[in-house]
Amino acid sequence: MDNIKQLNQLGLFDAKVPRYTSYPTAPQFTTGIQAKEFEAWLRAVTPGSAISLYLHIPFCRRLCWFCACRTQGVSKDAPVLSYLKTLKDELAMVAAALPKDVTLSRLHWGGGTPTILSAEAIISLATAVRAVLPFAPAAEFSVEIDPSEVDDARLDAFAGAGMNRASIGIQDFDPKIQAAIGREQSYELTSDVADKLRARGIHSLNTDILYGLPFQDAGSIADTTRKLLSLNPDRVALYGYAHVPWMARRQTMIPEDKLPTAMERLVLANTARDLFLAAGYRAIGIDHFAKVGDGLDVAARSGKLRRNFQGYTDDTCDTLIGLGASAISKLPQGYVQNASATASYVAQIRDDKFASARGHASTDDDKLRARVIEEIMCTFQVSLSKVEAELDVIPVDLRAEFARVQQKFAHYANFDGDRLSLTSKAQLLARMVAREFDVYAMNEQGHSLAI
Numbered sequence: 114m115d116n117i118k119q120l121n122q123l124g125l126f127d128a129k130v131p132r133y134t135s136y137p138t139a140p141q142f143t144t145g146i147q148a149k150e151f152e153a154w155l156r157a158v159t160p161g162s163a164i165s166l167y168l169h170i171p172f173c174r175r176l177c178w179f180c181a182c183r184t185q186g187v188s189k190d191a192p193v194l195s196y197l198k199t200l201k202d203e204l205a206m207v208a209a210a211l212p213k214d215v216t217l218s219r220l221h222w223g224g225g226t227p228t229i230l231s232a233e234a235i236i237s238l239a240t241a242v243r244a245v246l247p248f249a250p251a252a253e254f255s256v257e258i259d260p261s262e263v264d265d266a267r268l269d270a271f272a273g274a275g276m277n278r279a280s281i282g283i284q285d286f287d288p289k290i291q292a293a294i295g296r297e298q299s300y301e302l303t304s305d306v307a308d309k310l311r312a313r314g315i316h317s318l319n320t321d322i323l324y325g326l327p328f329q330d331a332g333s334i335a336d337t338t339r340k341l342l343s344l345n346p347d348r349v350a351l352y353g354y355a356h357v358p359w360m361a362r363r364q365t366m367i368p369e370d371k372l373p374t375a376m377e378r379l380v381l382a383n384t385a386r387d388l389f390l391a392a393g394y395r396a397i398g399i400d401h402f403a404k405v406g407d408g409l410d411v412a413a414r415s416g417k418l419r420r421n422f423q424g425y426t427d428d429t430c431d432t433l434i435g436l437g438a439s440a441i442s443k444l445p446q447g448y449v450q451n452a453s454a455t456a457s458y459v460a461q462i463r464d465d466k467f468a469s470a471r472g473h474a475s476t477d478d479d480k481l482r483a484r485v486i487e488e489i490m491c492t493f494q495v496s497l498s499k500v501e502a503e504l505d506v507i508p509v510d511l512r513a514e515f516a517r518v519q520q521k522f523a524h525y526a527n528f529d530g531d532r533l534s535l536t537s538k539a540q541l542l543a544r545m546v547a548r549e550f551d552v553y554a555m556n557e558q559g560h561s562l563a564i
């Protein structure tokens with residue numbers, strides 16, 4: 114409890130801090146980066162290299178209240194099919210700008226709800242991708258699966274197209290909590306889809322659950338966690354629910370007076386965490402768990418764990434291209450985000466222009482800070498000599514910065530002249546420590562609680 118009091122004094126329970134899936138974070142992107150820069154950066158991709166591709170499907174049959182994703186509710190297929198054509202056109206434009214012999218190391222379909230596509234549409238889009246960007250050896254093809262919006266034909270289509278990893282969003286299995294967040298999804302349905310995925314050769318199954326939801330308590334999250342463990346997932350993401358109704362209007366439907374306090378959120382997170390660890394999973398970074406031998410576990414133990422827009426990853430490609438409305442691309446030169454509104458994204462691609470709307474060209478200082486922040490978020494420590502070996506230019510006195518941060522988090526951080534590290538009791542502070550290296554002063558209200 115002394116530890117909790119001290120963390121409280123450091124502001125853990127009040128702090129609103131970015132999740133640092135990129136640096137700078139997306140709110141810092143500006144309109145200074147447009148299609149011209151994106152095309153030039155695509156043309157500069159190393160010939161013969163492997164890249165990663167993310168396809169964004171911004172449509173859902175249902176709009177869950179807790180969800181802050183940019184997505185559009187649709188009941189008919191026509192808008193989805195029209196979007197699909199645009200996505201293929203964008204793919205062709207990107208492929209034309211890339212060197213000819215680039216291959217795909219990772220392909221991820223997310224959303225929204227990728228499983229909203231019909232079996233024919235899935236096959237058609239996957240065929241289009243593989244025609245211009247063939248899979249590299251040991252490529253991974255992952256898809257976000259909504260158990261409420263999938264059937265055997267669509268699962269067969271994904272498996273036939275080479276899907277070998279899948280992710281199922283769960284949030285919580287308690288019907289009362291599901292009703293309060295506007296997302297009903299029974300354990301039985303989820304379990305059935307997990308079995309069907311495995312029967313189709315999916316070798317890695319990821320699942321997401323949330324803590325910090327209305328009506329959750331230690332007993333309910335323990336029950337959800339035990340049910341989740343019975344599905345035998347290879348990876349689990351345990352995210353804190355971010356209540357940001359000023360950014361995600363659907364969240365105004367969530368009963369705010371039933372949300373747990375920051376202190377209660379900590380109890381919820383620790384209850385689930387203890388159960389995952391007791392079941393033999395390894396903790397990965399701030400909010401993931403993986404079975405021993407899973408790719409994330411191997412990457413974490415070999416110092417190759419990375420962070421990207423999907424959270425933690427063992428993907429080491431330095432180029433990730435995002436296709437679709439609002440999708441973000443990350444290239445060695447910086448970040449580019451497509452127009453967020455589906456209509457303007459579609460209009461630009463139909464005009465034969467890239468839909469780039471915002472972005473950021475990374476300076477040497479950004480690249481350095483991005484690596485420092487990524488290391489802290491992945492391993493809770495960062496080594497001066499490791500960062501210096503990886504980067505050509507070190508434009509700031511990093512040693513002085515490490516010393517400053519160590520002083521600020523005195524009882525929770527050590528600095529031995531090379532390595533700044535958080536103590537085992539202080540890993541909850543990782544986002545706050547990472548923020549110490551973020552020179553783009555963030556508007557605190559715009560982000561979620563540090564716990």
Ligand code: SF4
Nearest residue numbers: 173176177180182225
């Ligand atoms: S949780 Fe999934 S299905 Fe629900 S609104 Fe968000 S993206 Fe759509």
